[in-house]
Amino acid sequence: MHKFIRRNIAGYAFLLPWLVGFLLLAIGPILASLYLSFTKYNVINPPRWIGLDNYVFMFTMDDRFRKALSVTFTFVAISVPAKLCFALAVAMVLDKGIRAIGLYRALFYLPSILGGSIAVAILWRQLFNYDGVINALLRTVGIEGPYWLADPNYSLWTLVVLAVWQFGSPMLIFLAGLRAIPQDLYEAAEIDAAGPVRTFFAITVPLLAPVIFFNLVLQMIEAFKSFSGAFIISGGTGAPLDSLLFYTVYLFNEAFSFLRMGYASALAWVLLIIIAAFTAIAFWTSKYWVHYESQRG
Amino acid sequence: MADATLAAAPLSNTREIARAIWAEKAKRARRAALLKHLFLIGCSLIMIYPLLWMVASSLKPNNQIFGDLSLWPSEFRWDNYTSGWNGMSVSFSTFFANSLFVTVLSVIGNVLSCSFAAYAFARLEFTGKNIWFALMMMTLMIPYHVVLIPQYLTFLNLGWVDTYLPLIVPQFLAGDAFFIFLMVQFFRQLPRELDEAAMIDGCSAFKIYWAIIMPLSIPAIATAAIFSFIWTWDDFLGPLVYLNDVKDYTVPLALRMFNSQDSVTQYGQMFAMSVLSILPIFVFFIIFQRLIIRGIAMSGLK
Numbered sequence: 001m002h003k004f005i006r007r008n009i010a011g012y013a014f015l016l017p018w019l020v021g022f023l024l025l026a027i028g029p030i031l032a033s034l035y036l037s038f039t040k041y042n043v044i045n046p047p048r049w050i051g052l053d054n055y056v057f058m059f060t061m062d063d064r065f066r067k068a069l070s071v072t073f074t075f076v077a078i079s080v081p082a083k084l085c086f087a088l089a090v091a092m093v094l095d096k097g098i099r100a101i102g103l104y105r106a107l108f109y110l111p112s113i114l115g116g117s118i119a120v121a122i123l124w125r126q127l128f129n130y131d132g133v134i135n136a137l138l139r140t141v142g143i144e145g146p147y148w149l150a151d152p153n154y155s156l157w158t159l160v161v162l163a164v165w166q167f168g169s170p171m172l173i174f175l176a177g178l179r180a181i182p183q184d185l186y187e188a189a190e191i192d193a194a195g196p197v198r199t200f201f202a203i204t205v206p207l208l209a210p211v212i213f214f215n216l217v218l219q220m221i222e223a224f225k226s227f228s229g230a231f232i233i234s235g236g237t238g239a240p241l242d243s244l245l246f247y248t249v250y251l252f253n254e255a256f257s258f259l260r261m262g263y264a265s266a267l268a269w270v271l272l273i274i275i276a277a278f279t280a281i282a283f284w285t286s287k288y289w290v291h292y293e294s295q296r297g
Numbered sequence: 298m299a300d301a302t303l304a305a306a307p308l309s310n311t312r313e314i315a316r317a318i319w320a321e322k323a324k325r326a327r328r329a330a331l332l333k334h335l336f337l338i339g340c341s342l343i344m345i346y347p348l349l350w351m352v353a354s355s356l357k358p359n360n361q362i363f364g365d366l367s368l369w370p371s372e373f374r375w376d377n378y379t380s381g382w383n384g385m386s387v388s389f390s391t392f393f394a395n396s397l398f399v400t401v402l403s404v405i406g407n408v409l410s411c412s413f414a415a416y417a418f419a420r421l422e423f424t425g426k427n428i429w430f431a432l433m434m435m436t437l438m439i440p441y442h443v444v445l446i447p448q449y450l451t452f453l454n455l456g457w458v459d460t461y462l463p464l465i466v467p468q469f470l471a472g473d474a475f476f477i478f479l480m481v482q483f484f485r486q487l488p489r490e491l492d493e494a495a496m497i498d499g500c501s502a503f504k505i506y507w508a509i510i511m512p513l514s515i516p517a518i519a520t521a522a523i524f525s526f527i528w529t530w531d532d533f534l535g536p537l538v539y540l541n542d543v544k545d546y547t548v549p550l551a552l553r554m555f556n557s558q559d560s561v562t563q564y565g566q567m568f569a570m571s572v573l574s575i576l577p578i579f580v581f582f583i584i585f586q587r588l589i590i591r592g593i594a595m596s597g598l599k
Contacts, residue, residue, distance in 0.1 A: 010502040011423025018414035018433070018477065021470025026436050029447035036446065043450070090340065093333055106586055107341040113582050113589070114348065116531045118549040119571035122556045123351045126564070131363040133350060140366075165344065169593050176594035225440045228533040232553065251442050256538060261446055268443040275438060 030272075037266035042259045054266035065267070067242045068250040075156060075246065076223040079163040084215055087167040091174035092204070105172070112168030120162075121232035125149065128158045149233070152243035159244065162229050170215040177211030178204070209290040217282050224275050227252070247271055355568035362564045374565055378573070381566030385554060387544050389570060392551040396530060399464050399547060403529040404522050406468035407476055411521060412514075414471045415480030416506045420492060437474045441534065449538055463539045464532070468525075476521040479592060483517035484510060520592035523585050527578050548574045 012019070037054055039047035058065050090108060094101055114120055127133050128148035135145035146154045181204065189199045205212075230238070230246040237253065238245030251271065255264035346368075354362045355377055357370040382389045417423070418430055452463040471477060487510065495505050511518065533549045540546055546554070552574055555567045582589065 007421070008423045011417050011421040011426065014413045014417035014421060014502070014506070015423075015429065016413075017410040017469060018417075018471035019429075021410070021467065021472050022432065022436070025448065025467050025470060025472055026439065026444060029444035029451075030439070032447035032450075033443055043453070090337075093336060098330065098333055098337075104337050104341060105590065106582075107345060109590065110348070110579075110582065111344055113527065114575050114578060116528070117575050117578070118531070118533055118552045118556075119351075119574045122552060122567065122571055123347060125556070126354075126363075127347060127350075129363065133347075133364070133366060136364040136366055165347075172590055172593045221438060225442070227442075231533075232556065248440070248442050252534075255446055255449075261450070265446050268440075268446060271440055272443045275440060279438060 033265045033268055036262050037269050039262040040260075041262040041265075043261060044259075047262060050262070054263050055270075057263075058266060058270065064242060064245065064250060068238075068245045068247045071156065071238075071243065071245050072224065072247040075159060075163075075226075076220060079160045080216070080219045080223050082160065083164045083167045083219060084170055084212070086164055087170035087215070088174050088208075088212075090167070091171045091178060094171075094175060095178040105175070108171060109168035112166040115162070115166040116228070118228065118232060121229050124158060124162050124229070125233050150240050152241040155234075155240055155243045158233060159226075159229055162233075163223065163226070170219060173211060173215055174208070177208050181207045206291070210292055213282070213286050213290045217279055220278060220282070221275055224271070224278070351568055352572055355565060355572045357565055359563065359565050362568075377565040377569040381563070381569040384563060384566050384570070385543075385551065387546070387551075389548075389551065389573070391544055392546055392548045393573075395461075395545060396547040396549075399461055399536075400526055400529045402461075402465045403468040404525045406465065407471075407473060407525040408518055408522050410469050410471035411473065411476040412480055412511065412518065413506075414477045415484055416510055418477065419481045419484035420505070420510065421502060433474050433477060437478075445534070445538065452539065458539055459541055459545065460539075461545075464529075464535050468529075473525070473528075476525065479521055480514065480517050483514050487513055516588060516591070519585065520588050523581055523589060524592070526581065530578060 036047060038049060038051060040050050040053075041047035094104060098104075111120075129135075130145075130147050130150070132148075134148065138145040148154045148158050185203050185207070186199065189203055194202065225248065226246065227248040230244050230249050231252070234240075234244035234249065236249075238249050247267075248271075251264050251267045254260045254267060349368050350366075353368045353370055354365075356373050356375065357365065358372065358374050361371065414433070418426065418433075448463070448467075449458075452458055455462075457463050457466075491509050491513075492505050495509055500508070531549065532547075533553075536547045536550050537553075540550065543554075552567075552571060555563075555570060
């Protein structure tokens with residue numbers, strides 16, 4: 001009994017900072033946010049309980065909420081698969097022993113490590129300016145580019161390109177995964193005269209499935225949470241015509257521009273549920289397409 | 298004699314055929330490698346071009362920036378850097394000092410508190426360990442926006458808004474589960490016998506952590522420190538919410554001010570400051586490239 005207590009004291013002593021943080025900065029705020037979501041609260045006056053009104057308004061009357069959802073879903077649905085495909089393609093080219101692999105790897109990863117900065121968001125805004133570099137490049141091949149930033153039909157693409165440009169970290173994870181596939185499987189496939197397409201779908205994809213799944217979940221969560229790029233490129237408002245109204249941008253403005261803390265909390269909870277639901281769906285479907293080494297016996 | 302040449306003939310023939318096949322294969326491999334290199338060089342150029350363009354633009358005169366694809370300024374305007382540095386009501390010396398202050402304290406806080414938690418999870422036995430670990434992993438999923446509002450209201454009540462405390466204190470409470478996970482993965486690889494031997498010698502848990510685990514885990518600690526540095530240096534939302542006074546601004550907020558001035562005409566200066574703002578990250582990347590790349594492959598850090 002004495003030993004049991006001593007062990008626990010040591011364990012919890014080391015865990016203490018995290019535990020305090022977990023209670024005060026994660027669980028506490030999440031519960032507080034749930035409570036606030038049932039209130040009307042503008043910081044100046046105390047929160048007033050209004051029951052489900054925030055949620056009812058959100059789902060029945062709020063057009064901007066619907067717009068924010070559609071912008072965010074579109075962004076996630078396009079940017080995540082595009083990024084992963086690109087990452088996998090490059091990783092496969094890099095995988096099979098090539099000279100200067102270290103240099104390529106570093107060059108491809110560089111945008112990912114710099115991409116989160118405001119400097120890059122500002123750069124992006126200028127690249128896609130009507131008089132900017134992208135349109136100048138298009139003009140050299142005879143295409144008259146659109147007003148990328150002012151035309152709501154095109155604005156989201158600037159952010160999709162920004163996201164795909166940062167394919168570096170899924171690429172590195174794919175590379176590590178590809179290295180783990182036993183080489184004799186590929187040799188066997190070659191002896192059986194399987195073509196590259198057949199080899200890809202019969203060996204690479206199934207054996208890489210856990211890594212693909214891991215990257216998919218991670219990138220999906222990241223994409224739902226993305227904020228600063230859209231905030232800077234849209235000038236903080238989601239303009240033009242709310243075409244860059246990412247969910248997080250809408251939430252931020254409701255909370256800190258209009259001080260609708262109650263409503264913004266409700267928005268935050270809906271975001272939490274959306275991310276949890278998508279992650280749960282990914283895990284649930286993974287039973288059918290992801291098989292881990294140990295399960296095969 | 299004649300028989301011998303006859304017998305040798307087919308043998309050298311096979312050898313020649315084998316050599317021909319081998320040469321053909323090598324040629325094909327070289328061609329494939331060449332194609333790969335062309336593809337990779339093309340991709341690299343596309344990837345790097347925007348960054349090079351930014352650096353070039355930071356040295357161009359204003360009227361030569363837009364629509365100019367070239368990566369070599371026709372005249373070098375180094376004064377973009379000096380006048381950009383003092384381009385706003387507060388000098389960039391202040392912004393960089395602010396950023397450095399917040400970042401250094403955050404890195405120290407993160408490394409200490411996360412390695413504490415990781416040591417507990419990887420090496421100590423205590424009741425409820427698995428549940429806490431699962432809860433910790435779940436916090437990875439929580440968007441910062443969900444906890445932001447209650448955190449803001451709490452810090453507002455504490456009178457911490459417009460100070461650096463809301464940006465620094467949470468870092469001492471192991472807020473980033475990614476780092477804990479990274480370190481747990483690393484600590485677990487270290488041989489258990491070390492702890493056991495130390496325990497027999499009468500070392501306390503803290504002594505084992507400080508004198509054995511930490512020194513052996515320099516790569517993991519360094520990786521966490523580097524990522525912590527980069528993320529804090531780049532952090533935009535936190536300072537945006539908590540800092541209102543221009544002289545308290547960190548570099549990302551200052552850059553945003555450059556960007557949102559309606560009358561922006563000083564693009565060269567804006568790019569000059571942008572380049573300086575990512576320079577520390579770039580230097581870190583060059584120096585610690587191998588650590589960073591291994592860290593990602595190990596834990597899936599972004």
